[in-house]
Amino acid sequence: MAAVITVQGLRKEYRSLRGRTTVALDGVDFEISGPGVYGLLGPNGSGKTTTIRSLLGLVKPTAGTVTVLGQDVSNLSTVIGRVGALVEGPKFSPALSGRKNLELFASLADVERSRIDDVLALVEMTDRADDPVSSYSLGMSQRLGIASAMLNNPELVILDEPTNGLDPAGMADVRRLVRQLASEGRTVLVSSHQLHEIQQICDRVIIFRDGRVIAQGSVKEIVGAAAGNRILVKIDDHQVALATLERAGLTAMPTLDGSAIVVQIQGSATPADVNRVLAHEGLFATSITADELSLEEAFLTMTTNQTPSGAAGVKIKEMQ
Amino acid sequence: MTVFRSEVERITSRRATKVAAGVLTLGLFAIGGTTFLSHTNAAPDMAAARRLAAENTAGCMSWASEPDSGIAAADIATTCFSDPLWYVDDPKFHMNQILAVGQDGQSWTEITASIQERGDVYKVQESAEEEPVILPVQQASYGFSGGLVSFATALSLLAAVLGATYVGADWRSGIIESQMVRIPNRRRLIGGKFAAIGAVSAAGSMLFTSLYVAAVTPSAIWRGDFGVADGAFWMDVIGVTFRTAAMAAMMAIIGGGLALLARNTVAGVVGVLVAFIGGSFLINTPGRWTAFITLGENTNAFIARADVAYILEQSFQGALTWDRVVGHGYLAAGLLLATAAAGALLFSGASFLHRDVS
Numbered sequence: 001m002a003a004v005i006t007v008q009g010l011r012k013e014y015r016s017l018r019g020r021t022t023v024a025l026d027g028v029d030f031e032i033s034g035p036g037v038y039g040l041l042g043p044n045g046s047g048k049t050t051t052i053r054s055l056l057g058l059v060k061p062t063a064g065t066v067t068v069l070g071q072d073v074s075n076l077s078t079v080i081g082r083v084g085a086l087v088e089g090p091k092f093s094p095a096l097s098g099r100k101n102l103e104l105f106a107s108l109a110d111v112e113r114s115r116i117d118d119v120l121a122l123v124e125m126t127d128r129a130d131d132p133v134s135s136y137s138l139g140m141s142q143r144l145g146i147a148s149a150m151l152n153n154p155e156l157v158i159l160d161e162p163t164n165g166l167d168p169a170g171m172a173d174v175r176r177l178v179r180q181l182a183s184e185g186r187t188v189l190v191s192s193h194q195l196h197e198i199q200q201i202c203d204r205v206i207i208f209r210d211g212r213v214i215a216q217g218s219v220k221e222i223v224g225a226a227a228g229n230r231i232l233v234k235i236d237d238h239q240v241a242l243a244t245l246e247r248a249g250l251t252a253m254p255t256l257d258g259s260a261i262v263v264q265i266q267g268s269a270t271p272a273d274v275n276r277v278l279a280h281e282g283l284f285a286t287s288i289t290a291d292e293l294s295l296e297e298a299f300l301t302m303t304t305n306q307t308p309s310g311a312a313g314v315k316i317k318e319m320q
Numbered sequence: 321m322t323v324f325r326s327e328v329e330r331i332t333s334r335r336a337t338k339v340a341a342g343v344l345t346l347g348l349f350a351i352g353g354t355t356f357l358s359h360t361n362a363a364p365d366m367a368a369a370r371r372l373a374a375e376n377t378a379g380c381m382s383w384a385s386e387p388d389s390g391i392a393a394a395d396i397a398t399t400c401f402s403d404p405l406w407y408v409d410d411p412k413f414h415m416n417q418i419l420a421v422g423q424d425g426q427s428w429t430e431i432t433a434s435i436q437e438r439g440d441v442y443k444v445q446e447s448a449e450e451e452p453v454i455l456p457v458q459q460a461s462y463g464f465s466g467g468l469v470s471f472a473t474a475l476s477l478l479a480a481v482l483g484a485t486y487v488g489a490d491w492r493s494g495i496i497e498s499q500m501v502r503i504p505n506r507r508r509l510i511g512g513k514f515a516a517i518g519a520v521s522a523a524g525s526m527l528f529t530s531l532y533v534a535a536v537t538p539s540a541i542w543r544g545d546f547g548v549a550d551g552a553f554w555m556d557v558i559g560v561t562f563r564t565a566a567m568a569a570m571m572a573i574i575g576g577g578l579a580l581l582a583r584n585t586v587a588g589v590v591g592v593l594v595a596f597i598g599g600s601f602l603i604n605t606p607g608r609w610t611a612f613i614t615l616g617e618n619t620n621a622f623i624a625r626a627d628v629a630y631i632l633e634q635s636f637q638g639a640l641t642w643d644r645v646v647g648h649g650y651l652a653a654g655l656l657l658a659t660a661a662a663g664a665l666l667f668s669g670a671s672f673l674h675r676d677v678s
Contacts, residue, residue, distance in 0.1 A: 014676075050678070057504040058497065059676040076504040085501045091494035095335040104333070107326035109502045148498070 002070040004156055004187045005032040005055060010064035012050050012211075024050040026211040028064070032189065032204075037182045039198040040191035041299055042208030048191045049088060051208070052160050055189075056085055069156060081109070084154035089164060090145025094134035098125060098144045101133060102151065111151050119147040123177065138165030146177065157181055157188045163197050175201050199295035207299065223298045229265040230291040231274065241283050248277045262291055323503060323512025324519075331520045336485055340478060344528050351467070352535030359413040359543040369407035376402040413544030416553055418536055419466040419560070429552040468557070469624045471532050472525070472564035476571045476619050479521035480592040483572030486517060488585025497677055506673050510580070514665055517576050518569035525568035529561045556625075563623050566654070570661035571619070577664030581671055606633035611647025615660070618653040625650045 010028040013021050025047045032038050040048045053059040054066050057076045065072065069079040076083075092101040102116045120126045123143040133141065142165060149157060159178070163171045171194065178201050181188050192198050198205060199219055207215040207222065215222055235241045238254055241261060245252040251264040263274050271288050278285060331337055380400035384391040391399055405412065490496040490513075503509040540546050571592070579588025599614030611617070611630040621628045630647040633640060648656070 014678075053676075053678055056501050058500060059678050060674075077508075080502065080504050087497060087501060088494070091498045093330070093334070093493070093495065096333055100333060104326055104330050105498070105502065107329060108323060108499060110322045152502075 003031045003033045003067070004069060005030075005189070006065070006067045007031070007051065007055075008065045010051065010054060010066060011062045012047075012054065012059060013062045023211055025054070025061075025064075028208075028211070028213050030206050030213055030216055032187060035182060035185045035187050036203040037178055037188045037190060037201050039202035039205040040189065040208065041195065041198060041205055041295075046208035047211040048208050049160060050211075052085075052087060052158055052189075052191060055158065056083075056087065058087070081152055082155045083158065084149035084152055084156070085158040085160075086145045086149045086162060087158075087160045089161065090141045090148070092133045092141065092144065092148075095132055097130045097132055098136065098140075098147075099129040101144070102129075102148055105148050106151050109152055115151055115153070119150045122150060123147045124173070139167060139170040142166055142170070143173070146174070150181075155186055157186055159188065159190045161192055162190060163192060163194045171197055195296040195299050205295070219295055223295055231263050231265060231271050232287075232289050232291040233261045233263055233274065233278075233285050234259065234287045235261065235278065235283060235285045237283065240281070241278060244278060244281045244283060245274070250274065250277070323509055324515050327513050327516030328520055331486060331516060334486065334489075336482065336489075337520075340482060341524070344478075345531070348528070348531050348535040351532070352538065355413060355536050355539040356543055359539055365408050366404065369404040372407040373402035373404040376400075413536070413539040415536070415540040415544070415546040415549040417466055418468040418533065419553065419556060429550060430548075467536075468529065468532055468560055469620070472529055472560055472567075472623045473616075473620050475525045475528055475564055476567040476623070477592070477596055477616075479525060479568035480571035480575035480596070481589055482575070483517050483521065483577075484575035484579040484588025484592055485585050487513070487576040487579035488583075488588050491579070491583040492585060500677060507669075510669050510672050514573055514576060514669075517572045521568040521572035522565040526561055526565045529564050533557060559625070560623060563625075563654070567619055567622055567657065570657050573661040574657075574664045577661075577668040580668040581664075603629075604631060606631040606642060608632075608647060612656060615657070618656055621650050621653040622657060628653050 007028055007030050010025050011023070012025040013023050015021050028047065028051060040051065042048045050059060054061050055068055055073065057073050061073075067073065068076060069082055071079045092098070093104075096104075099116060099120070102119065103113060105111075106113050106116055117126070120129050123146050125140065125143055125147060128136065128140060133144070136144065142162060146159065146162060149159065162178070163174050166174060175197055178188050178190060182203075190198065190202065202219055204218050205216065205222055206213055232255070233241070233252075238258070238261060242252055242254065245261070245263060250269070251266070252261050254261055265271065265274070275285060275288055377400050380402070381396055383389055384396045384400055490499075499509055500506065540549075574595075575588050575592045578591040579585055582588060582591070595615040596619070597616060599610075599616050602610045603614055603617060608630050611628045614628070617628050620626065627649055628647045629644045632643050632645045634643070635641070
């Protein structure tokens with residue numbers, strides 16, 4: 001089965017009038033092979049939106065190839081009927097009603113107007129559909145944007161920052177909606193800064209930094225790789241425990257909130273060895289657990305080389 | 321076709337379009353109303369006018385009958401004719417006034433024949449001693465100076481502004497990006513968009529020029545007459561209507577093209593206004609080139625079936641002379657504007673096809 005999206009060696013340069021060149025994408029490679037939810041993560045300016053724009057033919061790559069549903073992006077017209085997208089927020093005529101805006105998009109894409117009621121129901125906007133878009137909250141506009149992306153009942157849905165401006169309940173709705181779309185056998189590509197959201201809904205993530213993909217894989221793989229081999233030790237006497245572990249040649253430091261100690265396991269050492277060292281000095285841990293990073297912590301670690309918020313001074317090797 | 325249909329629907333659904341249509345409709349009501357109310361022709365006014373005309377005729381005939389007046393007896397009646405309408409402040413509204421002013425008493429065919437008189441050839445002098453031959457210029461202000469032509473010219477300018485604001489608003493709101501996500505074939509998208517802009521402008525201008533005629537018709541029926549509005553007159557009204565439609569379409573495309581190129585409403589509107597109004601400042605500069613760059617003059621000439629003139633500077637017997645002479649006729653003016661519209665579309669379209677949207 002052909003990949004849904006293939007991106008190989010994608011490079012995008014912007015040249016200013018003064019001749020200065022800015023590299024937005026520098027050899028991006030990734031592949032999205034089948035139904036599920038895929039997340040694009042990265043700080044502002046890392047290349048996520050440029051990648052999405054390249055997938056949709058809005059920007060022309062300087063080099064590299066992009067295929068969508070088996071077609072080169074230059075032939076996007078042949079498959080666009082199977083793609084729905086929302087790029088950088090919803091864009092509607094504010095004076096017209098939500099329904100009228102959808103009618104215009106439906107007419108543009110040659111979609112049956114009967115589909116409008118379906119997508120309005122999907123995003124729970126039926127009640128407000130006849131009000132002007134200018135009266136909508138940001139969240140309602142976002143939901144209408146998703147509805148417009150779903151007009152042609154697409155196989156591939158590309159959503160750029162779909163939870164922007166949504167309240168927690170709205171985010172939960174979008175989360176549920178995205179999962180629902182994936183469960184219907186669609187491929188959903190989501191870019192977001194809401195990493196907590198991504199963690200909950202994505203099957204796989206692709207992390208960008210400085211125009212490059214620095215990591216890709218399942219959320220579990222990404223978090224595990226970023227966390228490295230670390231354990232979290234809860235114990236009563238932190239100072240004595242830290243000194244003991246240091247004498248044993250282990251790297252250990254307290255968490256920022258001081259509730260536990262993070263121990264870096266090195267070489268062939270195991271958590272049992274850590275427990276044995278402490279017990280030998282008469283120190284007994286109340287719990288020893290694997291130190292699990294959130295996706296946000298992993299993301300920060302990989303994109304900025306920052307210390308995970310849970311531990312002071314721990315540097316995790318960057319994935320390449 | 322789907323792009324065209326969708327764009328037509330979107331243009332006609334726009335608030336700006338509705339506001340412009342509403343303002344125009346109200347304006348036409350006002351024109352119709354003030355025309356009707358300002359042509360009262362009250363009975364006492366007409367009686368006084370008839371009395372003054374009779375007095376004038378009597379006085380004239382008395383003078384003309386004198387042997388030294390030099391007026392032949394057979395010509396006295398004609399020479400001393402006084403029309404009572406000359407003595408009323410509010411004369412009857414003649415329907416032909418919507419195309420030409422102050423041409424009472426002649427059929428429209430006669431009026432147009434007289435204003436179209438001009439030489440066939442303009443010959444630039446070959447030497448400074450040869451007297452320049454100046455071709456009479458058929459000016460819009462002489463031929464079609466009526467309200468309909470001015471209104472039609474204003475409609476063309478409005479179409480240009482609406483074209484610029486429509487395309488500019490698409491960029492500002494990002495709607496064009498949403499459209500491109502659905503129609504990746506940019507040629508198809510822009511073709512449909514501009515076809516719709518042109519078609520709506522043409523249809524709108526035809527509607528409103530027709531409404532203009534309709535707005536003053538009650539004045540002709542109840543406060544005046546259809547005067548000398550013969551078949552030729554109505555053919556000219558239809559001609560003005562169709563030429564205005566073509567002009568509105570071209571101007572809207574020029575305005576939209578400028579906005580597409582700049583991706584900005586203000587640039588589109590300012591560009592059109594500078595081209596339209598700015599040219600008027602050049603019209604008194606000597607040189608044939610001025611006839612080609614004055615957008616407003618060419619628009620007016622095309623609609624009014626007039627000439628576009630320019631100032632010719634010549635030397636005759638050691639002295640410089642400046643004369644307004646014919647640059648080109650109304651068909652050439654139309655062709656020039658069609659070329660400008662095609663150029664705006666091609667240039668902005670090429671830019672749209674190749675530039676990123678980011």
